[in-house]
Amino acid sequence: MRETFVTTATEFLDDPRTAVVLADISAAAFAPAAARHPERVLNVGIREQLMVGVAGGLALTGLRPIVHSYAPFLVERAYEQIKLDLDHQGVGAVLVSVGASYDRAAAGRTHLAPADVALIDTLRDWTVHVPGHRDEVPGVLREVVCGRQDSAYVRLSTQSNGSAYPDAGDLRVIRDAGPGAPLLVAVGPVLDRALAAVADRPVTVAYTHRPRPFDKAGLRALAGTEVILVEPYLAGTSARVVGDALADRPHRLLALGVGRADLRRYGSPADHDRWHGLDAAGLRRSIDAFLSPAG
């Protein structure tokens, strides 16, 4: 996805309003673009507060900044700059991260960022995209960068589904188990394992790569009594919006995602999926317990 992002953002630089702001991460990949547009491809060095502050200043002069780094440094380290240098100034930018939640599991806690979407969700009117396949990336970027001035967060991962659904901003039904069936909503690259988890269960599976704004109308149209959320970031991040959307209906919600514990373990993303119960077997255990409660 990162390569697709670099290619797509480089194309956007043909528009003299577009700028890219980096803090060393991916600077080599953007070097050809920087050679062509030295005044609009800006690498500030390992300075994430400045990276977001510069984006705010660029936007104040009318440019459309794309800001890119590792998720923990882009969102968590520079959170006050996101809040004040973008939102409070009334200007927007497109933040594009790589690495979350645990793409570089072996790097340890400093490079993990399961809370990134939850942090962005403390802000108002942000669009959040979590592509599940590289072929979803160009359309997502075009939608949030071009012709718009509001802010968006695009979360790129090395994890991927087998198929791309570029138009799945609104919920898209991947598997229909009929009226009244429990609804599972998979966000981004957890779709394939969610499908595997409920392969022989009567569960409708819908997919989205745009958790904000969440497709509440689509959810209301699809949801029966049971709703299962599977998100590749902090568990429960979208429980609030599902609760809002279904506030007038009796329903039960199972919100699955990454746990809060610092596991202090390395290994691979697949290992962390297993430890957080986000592999197919773990999802199946949680979903079965939810749908067939003991006693």
Place this chain on the structure above:
Amino acid sequence: MTTTTATDPALLRALLDRVRAGRDFGPNVYSTLDVLQVLYDRVLRISPDTVDDPDRDRFLLSKGHAVAGYYALLAAKGFIPVAWLDDQGGPDSRLGDHPDRLLVPGVEIGSGSLGHGLGLSVGTALGLRAQGRPDPRVYVLLGDAELDEGSNHEAIAYAGATGLGNLTAVVLDNRSASHGWPGGAASRFTVNGWTAATVDGRDHDALHTALTSHDHHRPHVVVAVVTDSGE
């Protein structure tokens, strides 16, 4: 090109008293008044008619708590109605204890949390340069205690390394940094390739000379030293 309409000091004091409304102001308010006057009277190319002109000079107040003199000056220059000063901080007022750019005409940034203005000013200077606007200059006002915030040092190093020649930082040095700046505040900038001038923050001619002595190839800092209370 430079505006030279001097603000009547008596008028400015009267406007400041309307903001003050019987409250006590700390040294941070009075120490900033002179440099604001010199900027708005003799340096900045901006008027109430040009607050949205892309080629205007930018003035970013980073130390947002030094707001009383700022509001008084904006009123004196006609950016905001004088009557706004009487209810500063009130429930229906547009004038908070820190300024909000979306509420106050002529205010370039909302500030208050220290250490944000310099990064925003670097981005603004870069944005003007990228759009081929060589004329407007970006001025940002900081305090010596504000320099404690590490974000400033990210901006100082980068602006120096990239020769951001359309940027001027003004450090109002009222010696309020808890641990001081041994060797002077200016040295933090000059070691990174900025030009610098350290002057008496009460001396309008010295301030004017310092504020106009940039060379267009490197960022420039003016350290305005004010050690008296101003009253």
